[in-house]
């Protein structure tokens with residue numbers, strides 16, 4: 001049972017990009033670039049929870065041959081469509097679909113739009129999807145959708161809160177960093193039942209305009225179990241988060257250049273993690 005409307009983003013899709021403009025959010029991009037680099041050239045990509053398309057454009061820039069973008073919010077997808085229209089070089093390579101990734105869905109393709117594309121994607125990418133699952137069964141449903149759409153040997157790469165056995169450790173670090181001015185805080189609304197620690201939370205961003213939304217911080221063990229139960233039985237890795245050493249490379253993805261050393265404190269405990277799971 002979800003505590004939120006699945007379309008909570010409909011009301012603030014226009015403001016969401018202010019979240020993506022925070023330096024610590026932008027620091028996700030070079031990490032994703034490094035981890036997709038070996039697989040992205042010519043890849044058929046399925047992007048889940050695409051939101052306003054901030055990663056969609058990058059995935060195409062980095063060499064994806066095509067991308068199908070899924071989100072539960074029609075208005076986030078509208079934002080993504082208008083964003084992508086600025087990049088004429090990618091015309092014809094992307095399309096959008098409204099679907100809830102926590103219930104079974106099938107991406108279709110072909111001339112008539114009825115041919116199933118299950119088992120046809122080389123890469124499934126999702127930034128901030130799994131943290132909309134309130135429990136193991138729901139996250140397992142998400143993984144089932146991912147596993148069904150991946151080709152054998154394909155992989156799922158996902159951005160999510162910094163992995164912990166008890167996510168309260170992550171929440172406490174984020175709130176300490178909020179005091180240092182990194183941009184958002186996490187309020188715990190309730191502890192969730194279950195064998196592993198998990199929390200219903202609200203995120204508050206000090207952006208202009210301010211943005212608030214709710215989701216769930218579940219144990220890293222729930223993610224591992226859901227991946228396996230959902231059918232992704234290949235190699236599973238929690239990846240290291242880094243910051244490019246050269247200022248020029250780092251600032252390439254910032255909205256405005258950040259001062260040298262700005263991310264040093266944050267890098268002691270990055271607020272996000274990246275999980276990569278292969279399909280055998």
Ligand SMILES: C[S@@+](CC[C@H](N)C(=O)[O-])C[C@H]1O[C@@H](n2cnc3c(N)ncnc32)[C@H](O)[C@@H]1O
Pocket residue numbers: 006007009020048049050051052053054055070071072073076099100101102126127128129132
């Ligand atoms: C924090 S935003 C991230 C958007 C984008 N990936 C990014 O990094 O900019 C989370 C997105 O997940 C979408 N979302 C939440 N629950 C979902 C679900 N069950 N199925 C599909 N999309 C979902 C929301 O509509 C929203 O666009």
